[in-house]
Structures are given as C-alpha cells and as structure tokens.
Amino acid sequence: MIEARGLDLTFQTNDGPVRALSDVSLDIGAGEFVSFIGPSGCGKTTFLRCIAGLEEPTGGSLTVNGMSPDAARRARAYGYVFQAAGLYPWRTIGGNVRLPLEIMGFPRAEQAERVRRTLELVDLAGFENKFPWQLSGGMQQRASIARALAFDADILLMDEPFGALDEIVRDHLNEELLALWRRTGKTVGFVTHSIPEAVFLSTRIVVMSPRPGRITDVIDSPLPSERPLDIRDSREFIEIAHRVRDGLRAGHVDD
Numbered sequence: 001m002i003e004a005r006g007l008d009l010t011f012q013t014n015d016g017p018v019r020a021l022s023d024v025s026l027d028i029g030a031g032e033f034v035s036f037i038g039p040s041g042c043g044k045t046t047f048l049r050c051i052a053g054l055e056e057p058t059g060g061s062l063t064v065n066g067m068s069p070d071a072a073r074r075a076r077a078y079g080y081v082f083q084a085a086g087l088y089p090w091r092t093i094g095g096n097v098r099l100p101l102e103i104m105g106f107p108r109a110e111q112a113e114r115v116r117r118t119l120e121l122v123d124l125a126g127f128e129n130k131f132p133w134q135l136s137g138g139m140q141q142r143a144s145i146a147r148a149l150a151f152d153a154d155i156l157l158m159d160e161p162f163g164a165l166d167e168i169v170r171d172h173l174n175e176e177l178l179a180l181w182r183r184t185g186k187t188v189g190f191v192t193h194s195i196p197e198a199v200f201l202s203t204r205i206v207v208m209s210p211r212p213g214r215i216t217d218v219i220d221s222p223l224p225s226e227r228p229l230d231i232r233d234s235r236e237f238i239e240i241a242h243r244v245r246d247g248l249r250a251g252h253v254d255d
C-alpha cells in the first residue's frame with residue numbers, strides 16, 4: 001500500500017540545510033497498523049507528510065496505493081488526523097464531519113448517511129448537533145477521526161492524535177481505535193511518542209533516530225489482534241516495549 005525506497009528529505013532553511021529524512025525504506029501492507037516512534041525532530045511527521053503528498057522528498061521514491069503521493073492525495077486515498085483536533089468551532093460536529101464530503105461533492109443524502117455512520121463508528125452518535133466546545137478533548141479527537149473516516153479512504157494517517165490527552169482518556173481511545181481498525185481493516189500510519197501506545201496498537205513498530213531521521217529498528221508485533229488493555233502486563237508486551245526502548249536509546253547514543 002505504501003512503498004518507500006531510500007527516501008531523503010532536506011529542508012533548505014535560512015540557517016542552512018536541515019536533513020529531516022535519510023535513506024528511509026519501508027513497505028506498509030494493506031491492513032497493517034504501523035506506528036512511528038522516535039525523539040522530537042527525528043522526522044516522523046515529515047515522513048507522514050511525505051506519504052500524504054504534503055512534502056516533496058528530495059531523494060528516493062515513494063508510492064501510495066500504486067500512485068505518486070500527489071496523485072494519491074488527489075484521489076483521496078487517505079484521511080489525516082492531526083495532533084490537535086482542528087475542528088471548525090462555527091460548525092457542529094456533524095458539520096465538521098460532513099465538510100470533506102461537501103468539498104468532494106457527495107450527494108446530500110449520502111453525506112447525511114456517512115456522517116451518521118462515521119459518528120456511530122467513533123461512538124459519537126447523538127452528538128451530531130453539538131458544537132466542538134460542548135465536547136471533551138477526547139470526544140473532539142474522536143470527531144476528527146470521524147472526519148478522516150467519513151469518505152472511507154483505505155489509509156488513515158494519524159500524527160500523535162492523542163498526545164494532548166490524559167492517560168485514562170488515551171487508554172480508552174487506544175482501545176476504541178484498535179476496535180475500529182479491526183472492524184474497518186484500514187491501513188494505519190500512526191505517529192506517537194509513547195512506547196506503550198505504540199506497542200499496544202501496532203502490528204509493526206518503526207523506531208527512528210534523531211536527525212537525520214533514519215529507521216533504526218522495525219519490530220513485528222507477535223501480539224494477537226484482540227488486545228485487552230491488561231495485555232500491557234504480559235511478558236510479550238514488556239519484551240517488545242524493551243526492544244523499542246533499546247532502539248530509542250541506541251539512536252540517542254548515535255546522536
């Protein structure tokens with residue numbers, strides 16, 4: 001679904017070139033849940049933005065769904081969830097979720113049906129006519145996930161969507177996201193700073209090192225797809241978490 005080969009990205013800044021990605025190669029298959037973890041500034045967001053066709057790599061090749069990222073973006077191959085929910089305050093929750101459908105010209109009846117369905121999917125049925133400020137932070141983030149799911153793209157790109165939420169809300173949303181992923185079979189690219197979050201959610205964890213952002217480890221998770229929260233106390237879970245931590249430490253030593 002996503003194929004990166006020797007990807008490089010150097011930003012030209014007033015202070016000189018900043019090499020954000022260096023020789024990044026990765027294949028992401030359909031239906032995988034892949035997390036990217038690494039220290040601040042290691043290029044996680046940049047890589048996600050390259051997949052989304054929002055940044056132009058300066059070297060290497062990248063295809064998304066067999067197309068160039070730009071073509072995939074125009075074909076609406078993915079939904080993107082940002083760090084902050086980014087809902088329009090003057091629109092209701094339903095109005096926010098409907099927005100991409102309006103832009104894409106879906107017939108009105110289908111817009112209404114899709115809004116209803118996706119709000120139900122993220123457990124926000126009944127909140128369609130509320131405004132964002134009437135919802136908690138966690139609910140707002142769920143609404144932004146609904147907006148990314150509304151047009152039913154195969155790929156969901158999520159950039160630290162739960163970073164600003166407290167632990168308990170985050171746990172709950174992690175469980176819901178996992179259930180949603182299992183139900184929909186989407187391919188997910190997920191950026192996080194949290195080791196437990198990465199291990200809990202992913203079929204594969206990509207560990208990145210600081211600038212220039214490189215992949216230092218790719219860990220296939222042996223955990224079953226059905227994962228209750230207390231799986232985090234299991235030996236397998238703790239072993240994977242250790243390996244991720246070791247990878248992150250090794251990256252720091254390199255720096």
Ligand SMILES: Nc1ncnc2c1ncn2[C@@H]1O[C@H](COP(=O)(O)OP(=O)(O)OP(=O)(O)O)[C@@H](O)[C@H]1O
Nearest residue numbers: 011013018020039040041042043044045046047211
């Ligand atoms: N548009 C830009 N112009 C110049 N430099 C940029 C630009 N975007 C990102 N960078 C730089 O590229 C590097 C990678 O940034 P990126 O945001 O991808 O890191 P990150 O791993 O997502 O960080 P964080 O975890 O803090 O979100 C950083 O050094 C950043 O300052």
